[in-house]
Amino acid sequence: MSRAPEKPNDSPATRPGLRDFFYDRMGMSVAAGLAAKKKVPIHRSTPFYFLGGMALFLFVIQIVSGVLLSLYYKPSPDQAFESVQAFMTEVDFGWLIRSVHSWAANLLIGILFLHLLTAYMMRAYRRPRELTWATGILLLALFMAFGFSGYLLPWNQLAFFATRVGTALVGVLPVVGQDLLLLARGGENVTGDTLSRFYALHVAILPLLTLAMLGFHLFLVQHHGMSVPDREALRLGGSERLPTMPFVPDFLLRDAVGWYLVLGILAALAALFPWELGEKAAPFSSAPEGIKPEWYFLFMFQALKQLPGHILGIEGELLGVLFFGCAGLVIFLIPVLDRGQISRLVLNILAALAVVFFIVMTAWGYFDKGSLRLILGASLFLGVLSLAISFSDRGTLVRRILWMLTALATLLLIIGISQELYQ
Amino acid sequence: MEGSCDKSDKCPRRSWLVRVLVGMNLVAIGSLLYPITRFLRPRRGTRHGTLNVVAPFRVDQLRPDADGEWPAPFEFAGKPCVLVRTSDGEIKAFNAICTHTDCTVKCRPEEGDIFCSCHGGVYDLNGQNVSGPPPRPLEAYKVILRGKPGREEIIVSRT
Numbered sequence: 001m002s003r004a005p006e007k008p009n010d011s012p013a014t015r016p017g018l019r020d021f022f023y024d025r026m027g028m029s030v031a032a033g034l035a036a037k038k039k040v041p042i043h044r045s046t047p048f049y050f051l052g053g054m055a056l057f058l059f060v061i062q063i064v065s066g067v068l069l070s071l072y073y074k075p076s077p078d079q080a081f082e083s084v085q086a087f088m089t090e091v092d093f094g095w096l097i098r099s100v101h102s103w104a105a106n107l108l109i110g111i112l113f114l115h116l117l118t119a120y121m122m123r124a125y126r127r128p129r130e131l132t133w134a135t136g137i138l139l140l141a142l143f144m145a146f147g148f149s150g151y152l153l154p155w156n157q158l159a160f161f162a163t164r165v166g167t168a169l170v171g172v173l174p175v176v177g178q179d180l181l182l183l184a185r186g187g188e189n190v191t192g193d194t195l196s197r198f199y200a201l202h203v204a205i206l207p208l209l210t211l212a213m214l215g216f217h218l219f220l221v222q223h224h225g226m227s228v229p230d231r232e233a234l235r236l237g238g239s240e241r242l243p244t245m246p247f248v249p250d251f252l253l254r255d256a257v258g259w260y261l262v263l264g265i266l267a268a269l270a271a272l273f274p275w276e277l278g279e280k281a282a283p284f285s286s287a288p289e290g291i292k293p294e295w296y297f298l299f300m301f302q303a304l305k306q307l308p309g310h311i312l313g314i315e316g317e318l319l320g321v322l323f324f325g326c327a328g329l330v331i332f333l334i335p336v337l338d339r340g341q342i343s344r345l346v347l348n349i350l351a352a353l354a355v356v357f358f359i360v361m362t363a364w365g366y367f368d369k370g371s372l373r374l375i376l377g378a379s380l381f382l383g384v385l386s387l388a389i390s391f392s393d394r395g396t397l398v399r400r401i402l403w404m405l406t407a408l409a410t411l412l413l414i415i416g417i418s419q420e421l422y423q
Numbered sequence: 424m425e426g427s428c429d430k431s432d433k434c435p436r437r438s439w440l441v442r443v444l445v446g447m448n449l450v451a452i453g454s455l456l457y458p459i460t461r462f463l464r465p466r467r468g469t470r471h472g473t474l475n476v477v478a479p480f481r482v483d484q485l486r487p488d489a490d491g492e493w494p495a496p497f498e499f500a501g502k503p504c505v506l507v508r509t510s511d512g513e514i515k516a517f518n519a520i521c522t523h524t525d526c527t528v529k530c531r532p533e534e535g536d537i538f539c540s541c542h543g544g545v546y547d548l549n550g551q552n553v554s555g556p557p558p559r560p561l562e563a564y565k566v567i568l569r570g571k572p573g574r575e576e577i578i579v580s581r582t
Contacts, residue, residue: 068462092461260451 038222038247041239043232044390048118049251050258051111052221057259058108059214061266062146065101066203073153075199077192080155081280088277099270105147107266109296112140117384120334120351121391124227130335132224135217137332142210147294149202155195160281161291163198164190169304172318190283231393295366299358300324302365327354355384371423374416381409473500478516478577480506482568485514485577486532493530499579503527504564506577507537509548516579517550518562528561537561 022028040049072087072094074080087094116136119125125133152163167190171181186193233239245251279288293301300320307316330337330350338344363377385406392399476499485506487493496503496519503519507530517537519527526541536553537546544555551560565582568575 064459068459071463087466090466092464093458094462096458097462263451 034222035248036246038225039244040226040247040251041228041232041242041244043228043236043242045118045122045229045232048122049226050255051115051118053255054258054262055108055111055115056214056218057262058104058111058266059210061104061263062101062108063207065097065104068097069101070203075153075195077155077195077281080153080195081277084154085277095274096270099273099275100266102275103269103273104266105150106294106296107262107269109143109147109294111262112143113296114387116140116331117355117387121387122227122229123338124229125335125338126227127335129220129224129227132217132220133335134332135213135220137328139210139213139217141328142206142213144296146202146206146210147296149198149206151294152190152195152198153202154277155281156278157281157285157288158278158291160190160283161287162293163194165291165301166293166297167194169317169321172315172321174318229391231391292365295362298365299361302361303357305365359384371416371419374412375420378409378413378416382406382413385409474582475578475580476500476504478504478506478579480577481570482514482575482577483573491533493532496527496529499564500581504579505530505537506566506579507548510535514566514568514577515548515550516564516566516577518564520562521557522552522559522561523555523557 040046069087072083072091074083084098088098089095119133119136148163148166152159167181167184170184171177173180182188184194184197185191186197228239228242233242236242292298304317304320307320309316311319334347338347359377359380363373363380366376367373385402389399389402389406392402476497479497480494485494485508494506496505498504505517505519505528507515507517509515517528519529521528521539521541521544523539523542523544526539528537528539528544528546530536530548531538535548537548537550538544539546539555539557542556544557545553546557546561547553549560550563552558565580567578567580569578570576
């Protein structure tokens with residue numbers, strides 16, 4: 001085998017030192033070349049590029065804290081609750097690590113929702129990024145499955161009954177429902193076998209799928225570069241003429257600010273509001289009052305509660321489940337459904353309705369008190385409206401409607417707060 | 424501006440800023456690693472355990488059974504504890520973990536020794552290593568007898 005002549009600059013002999021040793025042998029010049037080439041466009045919506053990085057950072061936190069928890073956790077109905085209780089009280093910082101894991105899971109889902117919403121508003125799913133969108137939706141589904149399976153692991157009353165209710169939904173599907181239910185629960189009821197299945201799902205199956213999917217998602221993001229919203233490209237005279245900043249170090253350092261922000265919020269939440277453990281699951285007792293899923297499943301839970309037993313001769317719950325299934329499919333297929341002005345208008349109206357539905361149902365299900373529901377709902381609306389306004393054009397009808405809605409939401413917020421204060 | 428300040432050693436102010444940035448990140452990473460390393464330390468109960476234990480058999484039960492087997496080691500502070508009776512009738516307690524490679528030893532009443540079947544290590548009934556690979560004698564515990572003579576309870580203690 002003949003050796004290719006080496007450039008004097010790159011030959012190991014002329015590059016001494018430990019850093020250069022690895023630089024030469026790990027093909028770092030390729031990575032360095034990619035990093036040097038990667039540019040991030042600068043425009044009004046650039047801050048929304050941080051959301052993906054924040055979610056990634058939270059995922060890393062979940063891996064680390066999850067691995068730590070698995071050192072003490074014992075997945076069996078006799079020991080699960082006791083082992084969690086024991087490491088929360090006996091192990092140094094056990095309460096903190098568990099609290100961080102639970103809070104980070106909720107923050108992660110919240111940030112993913114925002115990531116989804118802003119990606120939709122930027123229309124980042126346009127050709128050639130259809131697969132980036134699709135893998136993103138699948139990742140959201142995987143993380144919601146993480147949340148659902150992880151919820152059961154402490155084996156407390158709330159988790160036990162939430163899992164019974166949640167898995168029962170699968171059972172209403174025609175033909176395959178019963179088989180899917182058996183597959184999910186590992187039996188007819190939620191038992192120790194369910195706990196084992198959920199544990200395997202949570203610590204082995206989902207992480208593998210997520211890592212593969214995430215790798216694909218990140219590869220696509222790297223491959224296609226950042227998507228620029230049409231409006232910004234138009235405003236600045238074509239996406240090629242947009243000012244850019246290098247990814248390393250400019251954007252990376254800004255990303256790091258986002259991570260520290262997330263870390264600060266997470267640390268404050270975990271330390272000030274440690275996650276409750278509740279009571280140990282008693283499978284044959286009556287369900288305690290106030291059974292609720294995690295907030296990101298609440299909109300489905302609350303909506304299904306409102307459905308009557310039968311609608312037009314079909315079981316109400318079945319209709320509800322099929323409705324949410326279809327909604328998920330529509331979100332997944334948005335890149336294909338967006339085919340022009342009219343379809344875009346229909347999609348935008350549907351998206352607005354979906355957001356309204358989500359906020360109303362979540363606020364309704366979260367609190368029992370009218371004024372608190374009003375405060376939560378109006379605050380969420382204000383948040384979404386401020387996002388939407390930043391994506392609408394000045395002087396258009398849409399912008400005016402959004403401002404009117406903002407005024408309305410502010411009014412509702414004030415009413416809610418004053419009701420809460422003076423009653 | 425750019426270009427003239429590429430090398431940090433030519434720009435003391437910039438290199439100072441970089442050093443502050445790196446230092447602050449190291450502090451942040453350290454404050455994350457601190458609770459994690461503390462979390463990894465085994466909990467107190469499994470590290471130290473109890474100081475005394477009452478053996479699951481009395482003095483008169485400390486003899487070979489019908490098959491000639493000596494009473495098996497029992498748990499004391501998370502470790503196996505073996506009780507033996509020396510030739511002059513004294514009862515002794517040892518940590519049954521072999522000092523060679525952490526196997527659990529057993530008392531052989533007929534041979535009058537303590538034997539580790541993993542690598543053939545032999546200790547005498549005082550816990551001294553006599554032959555085979557063990558490098559040190561077995562860790563000895565204090566034995567206290569309490570109750571009716573001949574039927575006393577055996578209390579093993581680490582104090």
